[in-house]
Amino acid sequence: MERFFLFIDNASNGIPDKIRIIIYSFDSPELSTKSILEYDGSMFIYTLDSRFTGPRTYFGHNIKESKRNDRKDMIIDYHLITYDGNEYPVYWHNIDFYDWSV
Numbered sequence: 001m002e003r004f005f006l007f008i009d010n011a012s013n014g015i016p017d018k019i020r021i022i023i024y025s026f027d028s029p030e031l032s033t034k035s036i037l038e039y040d041g042s043m044f045i046y047t048l049d050s051r052f053t054g055p056r057t058y059f060g061h062n063i064k065e066s067k068r069n070d071r072k073d074m075i076i077d078y079h080l081i082t083y084d085g086n087e088y089p090v091y092w093h094n095i096d097f098y099d100w101s102v
Helices: 002-012
Strands: 017-023 033-039 044-050 054-069 073-082 087-096
Touching (some): 044 087
Antiparallel strands (some): 054 073
C-alpha cells in the first residue's frame, strides 16, 4: 500500500514511475489479476491482465480518489480517468472504522 501512495506522490510531482499491482483471488492463485500502472511524466498507462479479460491497456490523464462506506469499513477507491472520460478501477483499500485518521 505504501508503494502505491509513493507512486501517486511521484506522479503528482511529475516524476515518472511504474508499479505492479496484483490482486489475489481467495479461490485460486490462477484467478489473480495482475496490472502495471505507469506514469511517464505526462500520462498514465494502465495495463491490466486477468484470466477473464486478457491483456488490455488504457491511457489516462488523472487518478481519481473516491471514498465509500461499508457497514464496518471505509473503502477508498482509485480510478484511472482516461482521455475519453471513462473510469477504470486501478486500486482500492479499506480502513477499519476505528482508524479513520486518513
